[in-house]
Amino acid sequence: MPGYLAAPARRRVLLWLLALGAACASAPLVARGAEPLRVVASFSVLGDMVREIGGDDVTVATLVGPDGDAHEYEPTPAAARQLAGAAVLVENGLGFETWLPRLAKAAGFAGRTVVASTGVAPRRLDADGHGDHHDDDHDHDHDHDHDHGHGHGHGSGHRHAHGDVDPHAWQSLANGAVYARNIADGLAAADPARAAAYRQRAQAYVARIEALDARLRDTFAAIPAARRQVVTSHDAFGYFGDAYGVRFIAVAGVSTDAEPSAADMARIVGQVKREGVPAVFVENITSPALVRQIARETGARVGGTLYSDALAPPGQPAATYLGMFEWNARQLSAALRPQ
Numbered sequence: 001m002p003g004y005l006a007a008p009a010r011r012r013v014l015l016w017l018l019a020l021g022a023a024c025a026s027a028p029l030v031a032r033g034a035e036p037l038r039v040v041a042s043f044s045v046l047g048d049m050v051r052e053i054g055g056d057d058v059t060v061a062t063l064v065g066p067d068g069d070a071h072e073y074e075p076t077p078a079a080a081r082q083l084a085g086a087a088v089l090v091e092n093g094l095g096f097e098t099w100l101p102r103l104a105k106a107a108g109f110a111g112r113t114v115v116a117s118t119g120v121a122p123r124r125l126d127a128d129g130h131g132d133h134h135d136d137d138h139d140h141d142h143d144h145d146h147d148h149g150h151g152h153g154h155g156s157g158h159r160h161a162h163g164d165v166d167p168h169a170w171q172s173l174a175n176g177a178v179y180a181r182n183i184a185d186g187l188a189a190a191d192p193a194r195a196a197a198y199r200q201r202a203q204a205y206v207a208r209i210e211a212l213d214a215r216l217r218d219t220f221a222a223i224p225a226a227r228r229q230v231v232t233s234h235d236a237f238g239y240f241g242d243a244y245g246v247r248f249i250a251v252a253g254v255s256t257d258a259e260p261s262a263a264d265m266a267r268i269v270g271q272v273k274r275e276g277v278p279a280v281f282v283e284n285i286t287s288p289a290l291v292r293q294i295a296r297e298t299g300a301r302v303g304g305t306l307y308s309d310a311l312a313p314p315g316q317p318a319a320t321y322l323g324m325f326e327w328n329a330r331q332l333s334a335a336l337r338p339q
Contacts, residue, residue: 036054036056036057036058036059037054037057037058037059037087037088037187037190037191037194038058038059038061038085038086038087038088039054039058039059039060039061039086039087039088039089039090039187040060040061040062040063040082040083040086040088040089040090041060041061041062041063041089041090041091042062042063042064042070042089042090042091042092042096042097042100043062043063043064043065043068043070043092043097043309043310044062044064044065044066044068044310044311045092045170045309045310045311045321045324046062046090046091046092046116046170046179046183047060047061047062047065048311048319048320048321049090049116049176049179049180049183049205049321050090050183050187052180052201052205052320052321053180053183053184053187053198053201053202053205054187054198054201055197055201057187057191057194057197057198058187061082061086063075063079063082063083063103064310065310066310066311066312066313066314066319067284067310067311067312067313068310069309069310070096070097070309070310071309073097073099074099075099075102075103075106079103079107080103080106080107081107083103083104083107083109084107084108084109086109086111087111087112087190087191088111088112088113088114088186088187088190089104089109089111089112089113089114090113090114090116090183090186091113091114091115091116092115092116092117092167092169092170093115093116093117093118093167094117094122094165094166094167094169095165095167096167096168111190112186112189112190114182114183114185114186114187115182116170116178116179116182116183117167117169117170117175117178117179117182118178118182119178119182120169120172120175120178120179122165122166122169123165123166123169123238123239123242124164124165124166125164125165125166166235166238166239168236168237168238168239168308168309169239170239170321171236171237171238171239171240171308172239172240172242172243173209173210173212173213173216173243173325174213174243175239176209176321177206177209177210177213180202180205180206180209181202181206183202184198184199184201184202208322209322212322212325212326213243216243216244216325216329217243217244219244219329219333220244220245220246220329220332220333221245223333223336223337224338225245226276227278227336227337227338228244228245228246228247228336229246229247229248229249229275229277229278230246230247230248230249230277230278230279230280230281230303230332230335230336231248231249231250231251231268231272231277231279231280231281231291231294231300232248232249232250232251232280232281232283232291232306232308233250233251233281233282233283233288233290233291233308234250234251234283234308235248235250236250236283236308236309237250237306237308240328246332246336249268249271249272249277251264251265251268251290251291251294265290265293265294268294269294269297269298272294272298272300273298277298277300278300278301278335278336279300279301279302279303279332279335279336280292280294280295280298280300280301280302280303281302281303281304281305281306281331281332281335282302282304282305282306283305283306283307283308283309284305284306284307284308284310284312284318301335303331303332303334303335304331304335305331306328306331306332307324307327307328311323311324312324312327
């Protein structure tokens with residue numbers, strides 16, 4: 001009968017088909033090893049760092065994108081899907097992403113979590129709301145679910161409600177180098193086959209971070225100390241101020257959801273007038289209204305826009321972590337230099 005195969009021949013065909021099926025089943029496992037590592041970063045600064053260190057070996061999804069406010073972010077179903085499919089989650093830590101533990105639980109995230117701030121010396125806020133000292137013994141296994149509300153302090157800031165740790169540690173380039181190394185270690189642990197590539201890129205990236213840090217120290221050291229003080233929308237630049245000797249007077253606390261009282265505003269206006277603060281700055285993630293009001297009432301110069309908790313959209317000068325630092329430094333130094 002045409003097309004009919006004898007039993008031995010049928011067995012050979014069957015074995016061949018089984019072998020082909022096994023090869024096809026194993027093919028995705030082989031291909032998967034060559035696929036980019038799927039990484040989710042909590043906000044745009046970390047997303048840029050992961051791209052620098054991961055290169056073509058990673059794909060990166062950023063939950064809070066450019067010009068986004070991570071303090072007030074509301075997770076979406078799309079964010080849960082992104083996280084569910086990721087091998088690595090990179091977060092800031094220090095209580096910054098209060099919404100993230102709930103999102104990770106809802107998504108069923110089972111990958112590796114990298115806390116980028118591990119090992120930095122946190123800037124702590126004292127009882128008066130001043131963030132002028134660090135705690136090297138701070139436990140980085142922080143409680144992500146603590147409230148980001150703020151009471152009103154005195155002077156240059158507002159007290160963080162719970163433990164008083166400033167989460168904006170990336171605003172120091174020295175800390176940025178720590179972040180980069182932590183990210184490289186996390187990627188290497190999740191993807192050992194490409195560990196050397198991650199660490200090599202991180203080493204080159206850290207060298208660029210350290211070179212910019214040295215330049216900025218020289219830039220601000222050349223500005224008279226009495227002029228190195230500015231007003232900003234919220235208390236996001238304390239680490240920057242510590243690094244370069246700039247005093248930041250914040251209208252609101254370390255979270256953008258804090259609203260200053262009339263008494264706070266009056267006190268800041270009086271301080272700006274009394275101390276001759278030369279410039280006030282708005283931020284890309286906050287309303288400029290309060291800062292511009294202070295400028296009108298004091299005669300201080302509006303120095304432009306600073307990038308604090310989020311990068312600029314792609315194609316703009318502050319669209320990368322290092323670009324953000326260079327942009328902010330140019331705006332600040334231009335406003336603070338004696339006219």
